[in-house]
Amino acid sequence: MAANLILAKIGTFILDIIFPIQCLSCSKEGEWICKECFKKIELLKKQACPICGNESKGGARCFNCRNKSELDGVISAAAYWKPAAAGAKETKNGLVKEAIHVFKYRFVxxxxxxxxxxxxxxxxxxxxxxxxxPIPFGPDIENDKIVIPVPLHPKRLRWRGFNQAELLAKNLAKRLDLPLENSVLARTKNNIPQVEIKDRKERMENIKGAFDCAESPKLKNKIVILVDDVCTTAGTLSECAKALKNSGAREVWGAVVARG
Ligand SMILES: [Zn+2]
Ligand SMILES: [Zn+2]
Structure with missing residues (x-):
């Protein structure tokens, strides 16, 4: 682990001791997002094709993009970022953005x-x-759905201490009453985090072949709900979908907190 990362972690730890848990939006003590502020978060009303970004019913991959990805669609809970009106300081879903950041980088x-x-x-x-x-997401009446998190490379997992996608997947699976499966899909390439690369083509190249999936009866004919925190170019989710389908999954749908 690089020295600056260790220092960042210690710094975070000290900050968390000094400052009590308080709402990221209104500073009320006791919860990271208080009930009142949670209620105010707007869910994303219109979903989009994960590949081209055009509006699409239910977040399905559109007809024009059918040969570009194995991902059947992505459903995003909220918009990660909304351009602020001129002069305005806050974006509408500023709280979602802040919450994801604190979750991932302050390890909350x-x-x-x-x-x-x-x-x-x-x-x-x-x-x-x-x-x-039409097939509803959860509960699993037909026994054909399974929740899988986007895995981290073991080296990165050791550094972080937890996989943020896995925690989300666990909580989501419990809430939707669906089975969680976190042992079939693995990240075999310790690529540079996608967020550090701006160019779309370079991102695709960076993530190519990063995942490996075991052939498993657990995947046979299943609809996979693939969980990650944020989806930007859908490169990561597409690569996972390819590996999952090669190993028997019937459909792969991304579920993310927000679109980048
Ligand atoms: Zn609040
Ligand atoms: Zn499209």
């Missing part, structure tokens, strides 16, 4: 609960659209 595991709750709120009334029969 407790935030996985309200963030997973946002995902559940978004997913509970949503369906995978089929002409013959």
């Amino acid at each position: 595991k407790d935030l996985s609960k309200p963030l997973a709750e946002l995902m559940r709120e978004q997913l509970k009334n949503r369906q995978i659209f089929r002409k013959e029969k």
